[in-house]
Amino acid sequence: MNLEALREATRAQMPEKRWTHTLGVVDTALELTSRFGGDPAKAELAALLHDYAKAWPILRQEQVIREQGLPKELLDYGKELWHAHVGAWVVRHEHGIEDEEVLNAIRYHTSGRENMTHLEKIVCLADYIEPGRDYPGVHKIRQLAEHNLDEALTAGLDSTIGLLLERGECIFPLTVLARNDLIRRRK
Numbered sequence: 001m002n003l004e005a006l007r008e009a010t011r012a013q014m015p016e017k018r019w020t021h022t023l024g025v026v027d028t029a030l031e032l033t034s035r036f037g038g039d040p041a042k043a044e045l046a047a048l049l050h051d052y053a054k055a056w057p058i059l060r061q062e063q064v065i066r067e068q069g070l071p072k073e074l075l076d077y078g079k080e081l082w083h084a085h086v087g088a089w090v091v092r093h094e095h096g097i098e099d100e101e102v103l104n105a106i107r108y109h110t111s112g113r114e115n116m117t118h119l120e121k122i123v124c125l126a127d128y129i130e131p132g133r134d135y136p137g138v139h140k141i142r143q144l145a146e147h148n149l150d151e152a153l154t155a156g157l158d159s160t161i162g163l164l165l166e167r168g169e170c171i172f173p174l175t176v177l178a179r180n181d182l183i184r185r186r187k
C-alpha cells in the first residue's frame, strides 16, 4: 500500500481532531529526525500510524488484545495504553506493515520501555510535543527537545507519571522502566 492510501486509511479511523494531532506528530517526528538523526521515512510512517486504533471502541480494542495474544497484562492497566499495542497489531495484519522498528515505535509510543530505539524515542517524544499539545510542562519539554532527545523524553515520562500519581491511577511498569533506564544512562 502506498503512503497516500495509508494516510486515507488512517484518517478514516479517527475524528478530525485526532487526525490533526496525527499530522502534528508526523511533522514533529520529521523535525526531530532532522535534528537528531534517524530514518525520516520510518519516522513518518510510525508517526502516521501511531494512534491508528486510538479512536476504536474500547471493546474492539479489548477483543484484539484477548483474541490475538497481545499481553494480557495490559487489561490490568489504563485503557489509554491499549491502542498502542492494538494499533501495531492492526497495521501489521490489515496493512502489511512488517517493519519491526516501525511496529515497535507504534507499540511503545504511550509507555516507552527499557532500551528504547532511536525511532521509538522520536515517536514517543513527538507525541508529547506536537504543536497541538497543551498541558502543564509542555513548554519545558519542547525546550529540552531543542537540544537533547533523552532529556526531553525523560521529562515527558515524568509528566505522565506525575499525572498518573495525581489521578491516583496505576502506572504501567514499562513507563517506570523507560524512565529509570533513561536516567541511568545519563552522563
Ligand code: DGI
Binding pocket: 021, 051, 054, 077, 078, 079, 080, 081, 084, 109, 110, 111, 127, 160, 164, 169, 170, 171, 172, 173, 175, 176
Ligand atoms: O494517544 P495520545 O493521547 O496521543 O497519547 P498517548 O498514547 O501517550 O496516551 C496518553 C494517555 O496514556 C494519558 O492519558 C496517560 C496514559 N498513560 C500513559 N502511560 C501510562 C498511562 N496510563 C496508565 N495507566 N499507565 C501508564 O503507564
Ligand code: FE
Binding pocket: 050, 051, 054, 083, 084, 109, 110
Ligand atoms: Fe497514542
Ligand code: FE
Binding pocket: 109, 110, 111, 124, 127, 128
Ligand atoms: Fe505519548
Ligand code: FE
Binding pocket: 021, 025, 050, 051, 127
Ligand atoms: Fe498520539
